[in-house]
Amino acid sequence: MKYKVLLTHELFPEVHEKLKNHFEMEIGAEGKDEIIRKIRDKDAILCFLRDPIDREVIDSAPKLKIISNYAVGYDNIDVEYAKSKGIYVTNTPDLLTEATADLTWALILAVARRIVEADSFTRAGKFKGWEAGLFLGMELNGKRIGIVGMGRIGKAVARRARGFGLEIVYNKRQRLSPDEEKKLSARFMDLDELLQTSHIITIHTPLTPETNNLINRERIYKIKEGAILINTARGAVVDEDALIERLEKGSLFGAGFDVYRGEPNINPKLLKLKNVVLLPHIGSATTETRLAMANLAADNIIAVLSGGKPITPVW
Numbered sequence: 001m002k003y004k005v006l007l008t009h010e011l012f013p014e015v016h017e018k019l020k021n022h023f024e025m026e027i028g029a030e031g032k033d034e035i036i037r038k039i040r041d042k043d044a045i046l047c048f049l050r051d052p053i054d055r056e057v058i059d060s061a062p063k064l065k066i067i068s069n070y071a072v073g074y075d076n077i078d079v080e081y082a083k084s085k086g087i088y089v090t091n092t093p094d095l096l097t098e099a100t101a102d103l104t105w106a107l108i109l110a111v112a113r114r115i116v117e118a119d120s121f122t123r124a125g126k127f128k129g130w131e132a133g134l135f136l137g138m139e140l141n142g143k144r145i146g147i148v149g150m151g152r153i154g155k156a157v158a159r160r161a162r163g164f165g166l167e168i169v170y171n172k173r174q175r176l177s178p179d180e181e182k183k184l185s186a187r188f189m190d191l192d193e194l195l196q197t198s199h200i201i202t203i204h205t206p207l208t209p210e211t212n213n214l215i216n217r218e219r220i221y222k223i224k225e226g227a228i229l230i231n232t233a234r235g236a237v238v239d240e241d242a243l244i245e246r247l248e249k250g251s252l253f254g255a256g257f258d259v260y261r262g263e264p265n266i267n268p269k270l271l272k273l274k275n276v277v278l279l280p281h282i283g284s285a286t287t288e289t290r291l292a293m294a295n296l297a298a299d300n301i302i303a304v305l306s307g308g309k310p311i312t313p314v315w
Contacts, residue, residue: 003043003305004063008035008051011070011294018298019046023305036060044301046070050264053077058085066304068297072096072284073234074314075207082315089314090300092293094152096284101156103283104202104232107256110277111228112200113137114254117274138199138228138253141165146198148191148215149205149233150176157202158184169194173210195222200230207234217242226253232283235260244269247276258283 005019008029019025023044029035032052039045039061047053049071055078058064066088067077072095079089110116114135121127121135145161147154150172158168168186170176175188195201195215201223205211213236215229220242223229229252231238240261246252254275260266263281270276284290300310 004041005044005046005301005305006035006039006042007046009048011046011297012291015291015294015298018295019301022302032057039064044068044305046297046301047076049073049076051076053082055081058082058087066090066301066310068300069314070293070297073206075234077314079314088300088304088310090297090310090312091314092296093312095292095296096289097152097156099286099289100153100232100283101160103258103279103285104153104157104204104230105160107230107232107258107277107279108140108200108202108228111230111254111256111275112140114275116277138226140200143167143199144169144197145200145202146170146189146194147186148194148201148203149211150186151204151206153232154202154204155180155184157204158186166200169198192219192222195219196224198224198227200228202230203233203237205233205237207236212236213239215239215243220246223252225251228253228255230256232258235263240267240270244273247273250275 002024005023005025006029007025007027010027026038029038035051035057039057042061043063044066046068053067053076058081064087067082069077069091072091072093074089074091077089082089114137118135142165144167147158147170150170154170161168162185168184169189170186171189171191171194205214215238217239220239229243243255244267247255256277258279258281270278296312300312304310
């Protein structure tokens with residue numbers, strides 16, 4: 001009898017075929033209740049970041065051997081409980097670094113040069129010719145970028161920052177080696193000082209108990225006047241309410257979001273702000289990256305259900 005796999009959402013046809021060659025597969029489970037109903041007889045689940053895989057879900061699947069998350073983050077999964085049950089949890093690290101760093105820079109440029117505002121203005125037929133004060137933005141050359149979280153993505157953002165002539169400072173729980181700092185032209189800085197002195201702040205930390213609300217209200221109000229804040233990490237790292245207050249007051253130049261608190265719900269106040277660029281969590285959304293992630297998620301399941309070890313285990 002073949003093992004049974006639940007794929008909560010459709011991926012790529014070639015990945016579907018790969019799994020079907022090995023297992024019985026069911027596709028489609030939207031929301032926790034449907035996941036619970038469909039996972040009962042499954043040996044593996046390939047889930048998305050938006051799928052809550054908590055104790056209740058895990059307890060409803062007595063045959064479950066692996067939870068393969070189609071993401072690098074895994075805050076949607078109760079990893080410790082899965083571990084206590086002997087169920088592997090895997091993710092898709094390393095593959096989305098460059099795509100997410102590119103997207104971060106797309107947001108930085110879009111906010112700094114007011115690209116979305118200018119596009120809407122032009123499409124509305126309001127462009128009547130060159131004007132000296134039309135959509136004045138922030139020049140990047142010579143400014144300071146503060147990178148909060150200097151892991152793979154943070155380093156990729158730093159490499160790109162050098163090409164824009166930016167001074168690079170960063171904060172990380174464990175400081176980089178002197179050789180790495182030299183290679184990236186990056187200088188370690190206390191988080192509060194980074195917020196107070198950087199013209200651009202970009203968040204690249206995972207969501208953990210330590211980073212939840214890391215950029216809290218107190219720290220939001222320490223951010224340099226006229227700065228830009230970019231979040232492509234996790235919404236819960238930033239106090240959105242406090243950030244919105246500063247954006248509404250005009251004391252920050254702008255902000256760019258790819259992630260949100262309570263995602264996919266977005267604070268209605270954000271939707272009204274013209275100095276904010278909002279994206280639908282597309283940091284890794286290139287064909288190459290998403291396909292590679294899907295293949296790795298499938299390969300983790302194949303490895304475990306074939307009696308081996310997972311390729312990229314969270315534990």
